Amino acid sequence: MANVSLTSAATHKCWTFNPISRAAFPNSFAFRFSQPRRATIIMSTSSKTTVLVTGAGGRTGQIVYKKLKERVDQYTARGLVRTPESKESIGGEDDVYVGDVRDADSIVPAIQGIDALIILTSAVPKIKPGFDFSQGGRPEFYFEEGTFPEQVDWIGQKNQIDAAIAAGVKQIVLVGSMGGTNLNHPLNSLGNGNILVWKRKAEQYLADSGIPYTIIRAGGLQDKDGGIRELLVGKDDELLETETKTIARADVAETCIQALSFEEAKFKAFDLASKPEGSGTPTKDFKALFSQATSRF
Numbered sequence: 001m002a003n004v005s006l007t008s009a010a011t012h013k014c015w016t017f018n019p020i021s022r023a024a025f026p027n028s029f030a031f032r033f034s035q036p037r038r039a040t041i042i043m044s045t046s047s048k049t050t051v052l053v054t055g056a057g058g059r060t061g062q063i064v065y066k067k068l069k070e071r072v073d074q075y076t077a078r079g080l081v082r083t084p085e086s087k088e089s090i091g092g093e094d095d096v097y098v099g100d101v102r103d104a105d106s107i108v109p110a111i112q113g114i115d116a117l118i119i120l121t122s123a124v125p126k127i128k129p130g131f132d133f134s135q136g137g138r139p140e141f142y143f144e145e146g147t148f149p150e151q152v153d154w155i156g157q158k159n160q161i162d163a164a165i166a167a168g169v170k171q172i173v174l175v176g177s178m179g180g181t182n183l184n185h186p187l188n189s190l191g192n193g194n195i196l197v198w199k200r201k202a203e204q205y206l207a208d209s210g211i212p213y214t215i216i217r218a219g220g221l222q223d224k225d226g227g228i229r230e231l232l233v234g235k236d237d238e239l240l241e242t243e244t245k246t247i248a249r250a251d252v253a254e255t256c257i258q259a260l261s262f263e264e265a266k267f268k269a270f271d272l273a274s275k276p277e278g279s280g281t282p283t284k285d286f287k288a289l290f291s292q293a294t295s296r297f
């Protein structure tokens with residue numbers, strides 16, 4: 001009886017049951033039957049989902065990381081940050097990996113063994129030195145050499161997607177930005193970076209990859225409390241024509257995590273904003289929210 005099933009094994013009177021140390025199989029419950037023929041069966045009883053959030057030192061990324069850590073019964077959290085300083089800034093725990101998304105090899109350890117990936121890295125423009133805020137007006141921006149959106153938002157996100165696919169990751173959530181349908185959007189001229197163009201290219205790459213994905217194109221991000229506004233799903237930048245085109249980073253973070261729980265979020269791309277606090281009903285039903293999104297891209 002070379003290929004005995006668990007059912008027949010369990011009903012076979014001669015078989016004995018010996019627990020094996022849990023330490024040897026973290027997250028697993030392993031057991032061994034012996035006699036009349038020795039067979040080893042290892043069953044994972046861990047229903048926890050291991051999730052890596054990249055850009056975990058960023059303003060939205062660190063909220064996602066914190067929320068995942070708080071939901072310890074459901075998730076095993078990991079973070080990826082660019083520098084040891086960022087790692088320290090979010091607590092410095094062993095589940096925070098240091099890597100640069102432009103360097104494909106450097107992110108492999110963080111991605112190995114995860115179930116889901118939440119991408120929250122982004123090129124970040126800097127204000128040109130010498131700008132005097134007290135004089136008013138608009139500052140000029142630039143990207144440092146090697147940190148242009150082409151390198152971070154295109155190559156860096158492609159590297160993450162490729163590494164996740166190679167590691168057998170089951171779902172990728174990618175946070176992008178509204179505005180991508182308009183080549184002349186002012187964000188594209190920021191530091192001559194064409195940031196929305198490169199973000200969109202990475203989004204397309206993900207949508208074409210075949211892996212279950214959720215692309216969340218956020219409106220203007222605000223550092224406000226989450227969970228107290230009605231969230232709005234849109235497409236093709238239509239929300240930009242309305243009065244409701246901003247969203248709290250905390251709400252984006254929550255939406256990223258909720259996307260891991262609902263089939264309705266998979267193979268979808270949508271814009272995300274919120275009604276102002278006090279108007280509308282705060283969103284609690286994320287299944288219904290994701291059901292409103294109908295576009296694959």
Ligand SMILES: NC(=O)c1ccc[n+]([C@@H]2O[C@H](COP(=O)([O-])OP(=O)(O)OC[C@H]3O[C@@H](n4cnc5c(N)ncnc54)[C@H](OP(=O)(O)O)[C@@H]3O)[C@@H](O)[C@H]2O)c1
Pocket residue numbers: 055056057058059060061081082083086099100101102120121122123124152156175176177178217218219220221222249
């Ligand atoms: N600002 C808005 O109003 C707005 C609107 C819509 C959408 N969005 C998008 O929403 C997302 C979240 O925005 P946010 O403001 O919360 O982000 P953020 O604070 O700017 O964080 C971006 C993160 O990316 C990391 N990063 C940059 N280059 C990296 C590299 N080469 N390797 C690894 N990590 C790297 C940064 O790490 P370091 O801290 O080490 O540099 C930083 O933690 C971004 O994609 C953003 O473009 C923003």
